[in-house]
Amino acid sequence: MSHKGPDAATACRAIAQAAEREAFANRMGLRLLEVEPGACRVEMVPGEDMTNLFGTVHGGALFSLLDEAFQIACNSHGVTAFALNLSVTYVSSAKPGERLVAEAHEVALTRRTASYHIRVTRDSGEVVATAQALAYRLGTPVPFLDPSG
Amino acid sequence: MSHKGPDAATACRAIAQAAEREAFANRMGLRLLEVEPGACRVEMVPGEDMTNLFGTVHGGALFSLLDEAFQIACNSHGVTAFALNLSVTYVSSAKPGERLVAEAHEVALTRRTASYHIRVTRDSGEVVATAQALAYRLGTPVPFLDPSG
Amino acid sequence: MSHKGPDAATACRAIAQAAEREAFANRMGLRLLEVEPGACRVEMVPGEDMTNLFGTVHGGALFSLLDEAFQIACNSHGVTAFALNLSVTYVSSAKPGERLVAEAHEVALTRRTASYHIRVTRDSGEVVATAQALAYRLGTPVPFLDPSG
Amino acid sequence: MSHKGPDAATACRAIAQAAEREAFANRMGLRLLEVEPGACRVEMVPGEDMTNLFGTVHGGALFSLLDEAFQIACNSHGVTAFALNLSVTYVSSAKPGERLVAEAHEVALTRRTASYHIRVTRDSGEVVATAQALAYRLGTPVPFLDPSG
Numbered sequence: 001m002s003h004k005g006p007d008a009a010t011a012c013r014a015i016a017q018a019a020e021r022e023a024f025a026n027r028m029g030l031r032l033l034e035v036e037p038g039a040c041r042v043e044m045v046p047g048e049d050m051t052n053l054f055g056t057v058h059g060g061a062l063f064s065l066l067d068e069a070f071q072i073a074c075n076s077h078g079v080t081a082f083a084l085n086l087s088v089t090y091v092s093s094a095k096p097g098e099r100l101v102a103e104a105h106e107v108a109l110t111r112r113t114a115s116y117h118i119r120v121t122r123d124s125g126e127v128v129a130t131a132q133a134l135a136y137r138l139g140t141p142v143p144f145l146d147p148s149g
Numbered sequence: 150m151s152h153k154g155p156d157a158a159t160a161c162r163a164i165a166q167a168a169e170r171e172a173f174a175n176r177m178g179l180r181l182l183e184v185e186p187g188a189c190r191v192e193m194v195p196g197e198d199m200t201n202l203f204g205t206v207h208g209g210a211l212f213s214l215l216d217e218a219f220q221i222a223c224n225s226h227g228v229t230a231f232a233l234n235l236s237v238t239y240v241s242s243a244k245p246g247e248r249l250v251a252e253a254h255e256v257a258l259t260r261r262t263a264s265y266h267i268r269v270t271r272d273s274g275e276v277v278a279t280a281q282a283l284a285y286r287l288g289t290p291v292p293f294l295d296p297s298g
Numbered sequence: 299m300s301h302k303g304p305d306a307a308t309a310c311r312a313i314a315q316a317a318e319r320e321a322f323a324n325r326m327g328l329r330l331l332e333v334e335p336g337a338c339r340v341e342m343v344p345g346e347d348m349t350n351l352f353g354t355v356h357g358g359a360l361f362s363l364l365d366e367a368f369q370i371a372c373n374s375h376g377v378t379a380f381a382l383n384l385s386v387t388y389v390s391s392a393k394p395g396e397r398l399v400a401e402a403h404e405v406a407l408t409r410r411t412a413s414y415h416i417r418v419t420r421d422s423g424e425v426v427a428t429a430q431a432l433a434y435r436l437g438t439p440v441p442f443l444d445p446s447g
Numbered sequence: 448m449s450h451k452g453p454d455a456a457t458a459c460r461a462i463a464q465a466a467e468r469e470a471f472a473n474r475m476g477l478r479l480l481e482v483e484p485g486a487c488r489v490e491m492v493p494g495e496d497m498t499n500l501f502g503t504v505h506g507g508a509l510f511s512l513l514d515e516a517f518q519i520a521c522n523s524h525g526v527t528a529f530a531l532n533l534s535v536t537y538v539s540s541a542k543p544g545e546r547l548v549a550e551a552h553e554v555a556l557t558r559r560t561a562s563y564h565i566r567v568t569r570d571s572g573e574v575v576a577t578a579q580a581l582a583y584r585l586g587t588p589v590p591f592l593d594p595s596g
Contacts, residue, residue: 015202023200024207051172052220053164053293058173059216059232064209071201071208083208084411085383085432087236087534089562089581091555107566108538108574112434113382115536115577117564119554127555130562132579134383134432134536136410144202233560234532234581236385238413238432240406256417257389257425261583262531264387264428266415268405276406279413281430283387283532283581285559313500321498322505349470350518351462351591356471357514357530362507369499369506381506385534442500 008037011078011145018144019072028061030068037076038106038114042069048096057094065102066118066131073104074114074135080142081114081135088131099123104133112137157186160227160294167293168221177210179217186225187255187263191218197245206243214251215267215280222253223263223284229291230263230284237280248272253282261286306335309376309443316442317370326359328366335374336404336412340367346394355392364416364429367400372412372433378440379412379433386429397421402431410435455484458525458592465591466519475508477515484523485553485561489516495543504541513565513578516549521561521582527589528561528582535578546570551580559584 012035019025019032033041042065050061066088074081094100104118114137120129161184168174168181182190193214201207215237223230243249253267263286269278310333317323317330331339340363348359364386372379392398398418405413412435418427459482466472466479480488489512497508513535521528541547551565561584567576 018202022202022207023198024210027198028209049172049176053167053171053224053291054229054231058171058213059220059235060177060209060213061173063212063216063235064207067208067212075202080203082203082242083239085236085238085385085534085536086208086212087234087383087385087532087579089234089532089555089579090232091557091560091562093231107564107577108536110538113538115538115574117554117577117579127562130554130564130579132534132536132564132577142202234385234387234534236383236430236532236534238383238406238430240408240411240413256415256428257387259389262389264389264425266428266430276413279405279415279430281385281387281415281428316500320500320505321496322508325496326507347470347474351465351469351522351589352527352529356469356511357518357533358475358507358511359471361510361514361533362505365506365510373500378501380501380540381537383534383536384506384510385532387532388530391529440500 007078012036012076014145015072015075025068028064030065032072035072035076038073040069040072040076040104042072042102043099045099046094046096051096057096059090062094062120062129063088065100066120066129069102069104069118070116070133073106073116075142078142078145080138080140083133084136085134086131088129090129091127094128100128156227161185161225163294164221164224174217177213179214181221184221184225187222189218189221189225189253191221191251192248194248195243195245200245206245208239211243211269211278212237214249215269215278218251218253218267219265219282222255222265224291227291227294229287229289232282233285234283235280237278239278240276243271243277249277305376310334310374312443313370313373323366326362328363330370333370333374336371338367338370338374338402340370340400341397343397344392344394349394355394357388360392360418360427361386363398363400363418364427367402367416368414368431371402371404371414373440376440376443378436378438382432382434384429384431386427388427389425392426398426454525459483459523461592462519462522472515475511477512479519482519482523485520487516487519487523487551489519489549490546492546493541493543498543504543506537509541509567509576510535512547512549513567513576516551516565517563517580520551520553520563522589525589525592527585527587531581531583533578533580535576537576538574541569541575547575
């Protein structure tokens with residue numbers, strides 16, 4: 001984690017505010033806990049209405065949590081970035097009602113790409129899912145960055 | 150696509166009924182259009198409440214559609230299967246309100262694993278996302294298979 | 299598969315010649331069988347010196363075959379492209395001495411990215427490995443394109 | 448990293464010896480630097496005969512290094528494991544002659560599966576490639592485990 005200057009702080013504050021207003025985050029109950037340049041933690045408590053054919057939490061719900069952490073981490077430098085690829089491995093199934101936290105951290109950052117590792121864990125620390133994610137960086141400032149920061 | 154005997158038809162009917170009742174599918178508006186052994190098509194019209202920080206459809210919503218197609222295809226043989234890994238590549242962004250269809254087909258089937266390729270396209274045929282998915286097969290019948298089929 | 303004009307034919311001829319001279323292809327015994335815009339087939343007969351700890355063909359050797367097919371397919375339009383991500387699933391193990399063929403085909407092509415599905419099969423048609431691959435397109439002509447084609 | 452008892456030491460010693468004799472490792476110049484349960488470091492100095500169409504190190508060569516680290520890490524517990532899936536992201540290109548090191552560490556371990564993150568770096572510390580890997584654990588001892596350890 002580097003470049004924690006005022007600009008980084010501004011970008012992180014702006015993305016935290018944008019994440020709080022995000023439609024999908026609100027629909028899915030995704031809550032940003034913490035963000036710093038290149039890293040963040042997002043929380044979800046999946047409801048009974050997020051279960052799959054087997055009554056456990058749907059892969060799409062778990063992925064939504066992972067993806068939200070990815071989106072926030074890759075835009076946290078204040079430069080617009082969007083997802084190119086994400087590979088997720090499911091390690092253990094999750095039950096509705098249990099608190100899950102996704103933690104993203106940056107593995108590599110270049111001018112045009114950024115790579116992340118992301119884990120979803122339950123409160124016991126057990127891993128539920130793990131992912132590797134690749135973003136493309138447009139090079140332009142994120143649109144929700146408040147210039148008056 | 151093989152083994153389209155009465156058992157296959159029974160399994161496909163059972164999974165179609167289970168998919169219709171699935172909590173997450175109902176929450177996300179995922180609708181199974183067609184299923185045969187090893188393949189299926191699932192539809193979603195993402196709402197305004199599924200948008201990300203940039204106002205386009207959230208990666209988690211697109212993935213939910215892909216993952217539902219994967220879940221149905223890998224369980225369509227009537228043998229319980231669950232997701233091990235899924236790698237998704239985002240090709241173009243999607244807008245709320247446009248109809249998206251995920252189409253899964255089987256690439257390889259062994260006793261213990263099954264592999265799928267999945268594409269999400271919009272009505273024009275343009276690809277929105279593409280995925281490769283790997284499932285582990287337990288070897289036991291799917292729990293929602295109606296034995297009186 | 300589209301754009302099969304004279305330019306496409308020239309690009310495919312140029313890449314076929316470059317592939318024949320490629321150092322790694324020669325070292326590994328990778329042989330291009332066929333190339334057209336966005337697709338190709340590459341062959342390898344792994345030797346005894348390509349085995350892993352268990353005496354079967356090493357994942358790195360199988361991947362080299364997949365990756366060569368990917369490299370050729372994504373550069374076959376005559377526009378320089380390089381690998382961003384590749385997700386490989388191993389379906390069955392391979393033995394030294396058996397002929398393996400990797401077949402790549404294009405799933406999506408945009409100005410800046412290109413996506414492929416690739417399969418490695420043995421002569422019986424059985425799948426050995428399957429992959430999804432993502433390339434970044436620089437937008438400049440491939441350096442080995444012979445303008446006098 | 449846990450379970451570093453005598454059994455773990457025996458398994459790690461056995462795999463280090465097997466890796467030294469491995470045909471593919473010798474062919475590609477892959478050298479195990481260090482192994483402990485669930486983690487290892489492997490080195491390669493790619494030669495001029497490992498270059499791709501653009502004169503940089505071929506993706507198949509880089510992957511071979513990653514895959515060797517994965518194979519050793521997932522078998523380091525003394526339980527037979529084989530690769531199911533590997534997703535690799537290429538961050539920067541490598542030149543023939545430069546020393547590359549792959550470092551694998553375990554993200555999750557269950558009875559039947561094991562997950563790893565792997566990075567390839569050059570001497571400057573810059574990331575060349577990063578991967579996420581998934582192994583299936585057979586549950587039987589590795590065949591090269593010397594019982595007289």
